[in-house]
Amino acid sequence: MPSVPVTKMHGTLNDFVLVDCRTRELPNPAAFARQVCDRHAGIGADGLILVLPSQSAAVKMRIFNPDGTEAESCGNGIRCVARYVREHGGPGEISLETLAGTLHANVVSFDPFEVRVDMGVPKVDPAMLAAAGVKDAYCVTLGNPHVVLFVSALADVDLAEIGPKLSAKFPTGANVHAAVRAGPQRLLVRHYERGAGLTMACGTGAVACAAAGITLFGLKSPVEVNVPGGRLQVEWDGAGSAFLTGPAAHVFDADVALDGERATLAR
Secondary structure: OOEEEEEEEEEOOEEEEEEEOOOOOOOOHHHHHHHHOOOOOOOOOOEEEEEEOOOOOOEEEEEEOOOOOEEOOOHHHHHHHHHHHHHOOOOOEEEEEEOOEEEEEEEEEEOOEEEEEEOOOOEEEOOHHHHOOOOOEEEEEOOOEEEEEEOOOHHHOOHHHHHHHHHOOOOOOOEEEEEEEEEOOEEEEEEEEOOOEEEOOOHHHHHHHHHHHHHHHOOOOOEEEEEOOEEEEEEOOOOOOOEEEEEOEEEEEEEEEEEOOEEEEOO
């Protein structure tokens, strides 16, 4: 029975199965993602990350959702890749080729292990969803699309219900976030991610929420973003690149056995 070496990692409990494809090939990553991310029949994860060789950056990163669709970028996943590369002989500062462009990550702490990522320039569009008849929701693009809902309390919105409905208004879907302003530099946020559902954290979503708060409500950078899985920090001057800082955790290394439609830990 064939097997694939994998590394399980997470960033603020947003968890991933990582496969190093710089020296090996994974023939059907979409199918593997559906198998390995299954929390009942597989390892269980919010996504599959492939680390690949790149001609324009230190590494190339591809990320697949549990339903097999491919995402453009992932802030928590980038931090995990940065840690993986650093712990496998690479530098503490790396560039990563993604579908959202080339991003840069820098290891800033080893205990706890934290990584700061240049996430690119957020584009906040306050009018897009208002034109579609959706109130108090704002579109933010960060290489991938986001909808940010500002609410008085997180309990006021059923994100599991409204997330898929708002996501469906975009041709390729969108990540949907509920955010509460908890101070001049603090947000409370919950996430619905296309292709994954409710997650403990979303790195690009945290940046999108902070950017919307800075643009629309005068939040001050840096913004502390409290998510179910922990705390993230977003720095943005309102014009240039936004920076995301947060933890990256190694969980375990294992071999995954492939058996038809299932992917389980090899014995």
